[in-house]
Amino acid sequence: MTGALFAQSLVLGILLGGLYALLAAGLTLYFGVMRVVMIAHSAFLILAAYLAWYFHERTGIDPLLSLVVTVPLFFVVGYGMQRFLVSRLRPISLTTMSVLLTFAVALTIEGLLGFVWTGTQRRVQLGYSGMSIEVAGVSIAVVKLIAFGLAAVSLGALYLILRRTSFGRALRATTQHPEAARLVGIDTDRVAGLGFGLGLATAAVGGTALALDYTIYPSLHWHWIGPLMAIIVVGGLGSIPGAAIAALLLGVAASLLQVPLGTTWAQTVFYLALFVTLMIRPQGFFGGRLAQRF
Amino acid sequence: MRATRRLTVTAIAAASALSLSACLASPEQGAGEAGGPDDPIVIGVSLPLTGDFAEPGKGVQRGYEAWAKHVNEAGGLLDRQVELVIVDDQSNADRVASDYERLINQDGVDLVFGPFSTRLVVPAAQVAQDYGFLFVEPAGAAAEVFEQGFDNLFYAAPAIADDHYDHLAEYVLALPEDERPKTAAVASMDDPFAQGTAYGLRDKLADAGIEVVVDEVYPPNTTDFSGIAAKIADSEADLLIVGSQYQDGVNLVVALQQQDYQPQMAAISGAPTNAEFPEAIGDKTEGILAPTGYTPTAPYPSNQEFVEAYTAEHDAPPAEDEANAWTTGQVVAAAVEAVGCADPSPECQEQLVGWLKENEVETVVGTLSWDAQGRPQSAHLIQQYVDGEIKIVLPDDVKEADLVHPKPTW
Numbered sequence: 291m292t293g294a295l296f297a298q299s300l301v302l303g304i305l306l307g308g309l310y311a312l313l314a315a316g317l318t319l320y321f322g323v324m325r326v327v328m329i330a331h332s333a334f335l336i337l338a339a340y341l342a343w344y345f346h347e348r349t350g351i352d353p354l355l356s357l358v359v360t361v362p363l364f365f366v367v368g369y370g371m372q373r374f375l376v377s378r379l380r381p382i383s384l385t386t387m388s389v390l391l392t393f394a395v396a397l398t399i400e401g402l403l404g405f406v407w408t409g410t411q412r413r414v415q416l417g418y419s420g421m422s423i424e425v426a427g428v429s430i431a432v433v434k435l436i437a438f439g440l441a442a443v444s445l446g447a448l449y450l451i452l453r454r455t456s457f458g459r460a461l462r463a464t465t466q467h468p469e470a471a472r473l474v475g476i477d478t479d480r481v482a483g484l485g486f487g488l489g490l491a492t493a494a495v496g497g498t499a500l501a502l503d504y505t506i507y508p509s510l511h512w513h514w515i516g517p518l519m520a521i522i523v524v525g526g527l528g529s530i531p532g533a534a535i536a537a538l539l540l541g542v543a544a545s546l547l548q549v550p551l552g553t554t555w556a557q558t559v560f561y562l563a564l565f566v567t568l569m570i571r572p573q574g575f576f577g578g579r580l581a582q583r584f
Numbered sequence: 585m586r587a588t589r590r591l592t593v594t595a596i597a598a599a600s601a602l603s604l605s606a607c608l609a610s611p612e613q614g615a616g617e618a619g620g621p622d623d624p625i626v627i628g629v630s631l632p633l634t635g636d637f638a639e640p641g642k643g644v645q646r647g648y649e650a651w652a653k654h655v656n657e658a659g660g661l662l663d664r665q666v667e668l669v670i671v672d673d674q675s676n677a678d679r680v681a682s683d684y685e686r687l688i689n690q691d692g693v694d695l696v697f698g699p700f701s702t703r704l705v706v707p708a709a710q711v712a713q714d715y716g717f718l719f720v721e722p723a724g725a726a727a728e729v730f731e732q733g734f735d736n737l738f739y740a741a742p743a744i745a746d747d748h749y750d751h752l753a754e755y756v757l758a759l760p761e762d763e764r765p766k767t768a769a770v771a772s773m774d775d776p777f778a779q780g781t782a783y784g785l786r787d788k789l790a791d792a793g794i795e796v797v798v799d800e801v802y803p804p805n806t807t808d809f810s811g812i813a814a815k816i817a818d819s820e821a822d823l824l825i826v827g828s829q830y831q832d833g834v835n836l837v838v839a840l841q842q843q844d845y846q847p848q849m850a851a852i853s854g855a856p857t858n859a860e861f862p863e864a865i866g867d868k869t870e871g872i873l874a875p876t877g878y879t880p881t882a883p884y885p886s887n888q889e890f891v892e893a894y895t896a897e898h899d900a901p902p903a904e905d906e907a908n909a910w911t912t913g914q915v916v917a918a919a920v921e922a923v924g925c926a927d928p929s930p931e932c933q934e935q936l937v938g939w940l941k942e943n944e945v946e947t948v949v950g951t952l953s954w955d956a957q958g959r960p961q962s963a964h965l966i967q968q969y970v971d972g973e974i975k976i977v978l979p980d981d982v983k984e985a986d987l988v989h990p991k992p993t994w
Contacts, residue, residue, distance in 0.1 A: 295818035298843070302810045411831040413864065420841030420868060420994075429817070431842035434810070504807045505831050513805065548811035553802040554774075556811070 291549050297428050299545045305434045307541025309499055312441035313514070314521040314533040315448060316492035322465045322528030323485035326376055326388040331493055332514035333396035334364065338497025339506045340403055343412050346501075353414050353501055354436070360494040368490030371395075372483040396511060403508035411507045419503075437499035444495045445534060448488070452530070461485050465528060517557070520564040526574025535576055536563075624667040625660075625926045627652075627916075628687030629697045632704060635675030640905045641700045644722055645670060647894075647902065647909025648697060654893045655913070661920050669693060673704060680704045684711040694926050697912050698740075700905070702726040709737050717928070718936040720915045722908035726776050730957040736937050737958040740912040741877050742949050742965075745780025748875040750963030751978040752851060753788040755987065756823075763989070765789075765822035765848055769798035771812050771836060772827030781853040781875065782827025789823070797821050806832060813839035823847060828854040834864045841868060841994055848990035849873065856974065857967065870972070871991025875964035878907035878949050882965060883982050886914065887948040911947045918945040950982075 291299075313335060320328040338360050345356035375395075379387045422429040452458040463471040464478045464485070472478050500506070521540055525532030540560055548556035567574060629648060632641035652666045660666055669691060673680040680699055687693045688711070698721025699708050705724030712719035713736050720738045721729075725745050729737070743750065756764060768789055772782040779801070790796050797819040800812050813836065816824065824840075824847040826833055833855025849871075855861055856874035880891045880901040890910055894902040902910070919939045925932040944953040953961050966978035970985045977987040 292818055295814060298814045298818065299811065302814060306808070306810075413831070413834065415864060415866070417866070419838050419866070422842045422844060424844070429843040431810070431839075434842075505835055506807075510805075510807065513807070545811055549815060552800060553806055553812060 294427055295549060296546070297426070299549055300542060301428050301430060302434075303542030303545030304538065305430070305438045306545060307538035308438040308441040309496060310517065310521060310537035310541045311534040312445055312492055312499075313496045314518050314525065314537045315445055315530050316489040316496070317518050318522040318525065318528055318530055318533040319448075319485060319489040319492075321522065322530075323461060324372070324376065324388075324482050325385045326486075327385060327392065327519075328489070329389060329392040329515060330395040330399065331392075331489070332511035332518060333399040334367075334490055334493040335497045335500060335514060336506060336508070336511045337399050337403065338364065338494040339501040339504070340407060340412070340497075342498045342501035343414050343506060344407070346414050346416075352416075353498060354440075357495065357498050360498065361491050364490040364494035365487040368487035369483045371490070372486035373479075376486065377479065377482070396515075400508045400511065407508075409508055411505045413505045414501050416502070431503065433503040437502055440495055440499045444492060448492065448530065451488070457481070457484065461488075517560040520560040523574060524563050524567045526576045529574065529576050532574055532576030536574075622664075624665040625662070625695065625920075626667050626669060626691070626693045627695045627697055628684070628691060628693035629668060629670045630673045630680050630683035630687065630699050630704075630708065631670055632675035632680075632700055633670075633672040637675045637700050637704070640723065641675070643903060643905030644700045644909040646898065647722070647906035648913065650894050650897060650902075650906065651910045651913035653897070654890075655917065661917055662924065662926060664926070673699060675704070677703055677707050681707040681711050684708050688712075688715050688717060688928065692928060694928055695916060695920075697909075697916065698722055698724065700724075702729055705729055706732060709734050712736060715928075716930045716933050718916065718919065718933050718940070720912045720940075722912045723905065725780075727780065730959050734958060735956070736933075738915060738940055738954050739958055739960050740915045740947070740952070741908050742952065742960055742962040743877075744959050745777055746784035747962075748781045748853065748877075748964040749785035749788070749851065749966070752873060752875070752966045753785055755966075755978055756789060756794075756849070757792050759989070765794060767795045767797045767819065767821040768823040768825055769816040769819050769821035769847075770796060770825045770827075771798070771800040771802065771816065772825075773806075773829060773832055774801050774803050775827075775829065778827035778829060778854060780827075782825050785825055785851060794823070802832070804829075804832075807835065809836045809839035810842070812836065813843050813845065816840060817843040817845035820845075821847060822849065824850040824852075826850075826852040826855075828852060830855050830858050830861075834861065837865055837868075837872075837994075846993050850991060850994075851875075856969070862969070862972070862974075867972070868994040869969040869974075870994065871969060871988050872994075873966055873968045873977075873987075873991075874974075876904075876967050877964050878902075878904040879965060879967065879976065881984065882949070882976065884946070884948055884950055886946060890948045907948055911949055911952070914947045915940065915945050915952065918943075 317328055317331045320326045341360050342353040342356040346353040418432050421432045460476045460481045463476055464481045468478050521536045522533050525536035540563055544556050544559045547559055631645050632638060648668055652668050655661060655666050671683050673683050696712055696717050698705055698719055700723045702724045705721050709719050713734050719736050720740050722740050770782055770786050772779045798816050826836060833852050851873045853875055856872050857876045862869050891901055919936040920926045923935045923939050944951050950962055965976050967974045968977045968987055970988055975984040977983050977985055
């Protein structure tokens, strides 16, 4: 591997890892707050990408602007989904049943996407699709940079919400100890609903970022959910910083391994990391107290 | 359960015995009536009109029907009208075999045409072989079709996948030493057809000493091509060879442009001949080369006739599936006219097969001839985006524009 190819792959890995980080953050949030395994997270991601594509197709306006609609929409849908579907599951079997429930939701979304927009692959045509900026011999595609920027800003915002607002404190309290949180007067049901909405809003941002540079088709979400699930286990279930760090590391590893191994095998790095984590540190590498309990 | 199955088997055995005797009896009875000027030539076809291959299957159907109509308007074959019997095999390989069995045995068709695509062509050709029928097929370019030992099969298209790029390979190897690419980067979808095309060119050039510096295969659902693009860009190969279907070709080209890779020559099979390609890539198509089995603008004499007849009926020019179906009709018709018979008797079918083995046929995709296994002996036309439009650049005798080399930057 030449130095230039190494640098190029490293940059590509970081850019991809940023997107993974945002998506994994949402996924780990659901688990942290509600012990829900949200299989449909990546289906919503693809739904948001389709909405961005359709918005651009119809209006010709930059697909980024679709965020103004999709982010609030997904937040409301997420809140509703938690209050009217997930919260109806019996607490004792919540985690396992949530897999079934969200699996069904994922299939429904996939089916509807195929029904409305057919199975044809779609791609947003942008004037700046092929443009790039060159820094020290490394080409950075403008679309990938925008996607990375979006992911970074959203992750930063998520972090600030969780750390600096009273809602964030309530959410973290619910994550750490739901009964204690209820005892100090936190409406944990409402907080859980809002947390779910927040997670789904990250899928809206991620989907829009995805639509900028990827081809989309209804069943694409199955390609995303596997690596994302692996990332949140490696990072420690429920730990947002853990998910972000694991996403970046694994994104870079996949990108670098692609050079010697090729496209087909590089993807296995996520699952190898998952196996290794489960064998030597089942609670994840970056998880806190919560992760240790699961 | 088991009793039912035994009963079914017995029933099938009885039915086939009956139909066999009917078949054995038919030549004598049929001989009197067949061949009369009022008796149409019945051609049996099974096509995937539903299921996986429904789209291309319907294209082939349109081609066959347009051909039959055109022939009948011109007075028919051997002064007899042509009648098509088309049945639907639901893209099912078991069904296609029983369809041809029925067409030949029970319906007593005079001739058969092939179905669409390798998976259905092989079982159908086996049935035709068993009954000694001539089998000309419009789609089934994979190598395995020609490795089954069929001696009655002919593929009605210019070339099998491996030979699609032959004209381009010749062109590259004829370039003066200093203009000839020295290195090549290859990327192909993990798909027999895409790989067949790309590797045909790769191997011919590698044999002539061009160094293959990148050789990547990606799974069909790949959406992120930046890693492959990084490798290709890093290699700075002079020549880019891509075996794609459609969307993967578009994605790879965009990823290569993002990394500012500028090859001297870019040969991409699959995507560029698609009408949506220029829309997807924008103004960056200039100089991209692609092989094509058919184009309505090809100047072969019968092609203009075909395009006019087809366009008049469908308000749109024909695509490759329609063209290959029409070609199948032309090939069979040429043999029928030359031999002077069109009936199911083994003598007639044998003569038709024999004639095609010895002769060339003028078709809408050029002059075709075949080897002993039925592989067509030509190559695909090579098209290139020149001044924003896709034009034939190779071979020289049918070109619409000169090949631009080295290609402009994208």
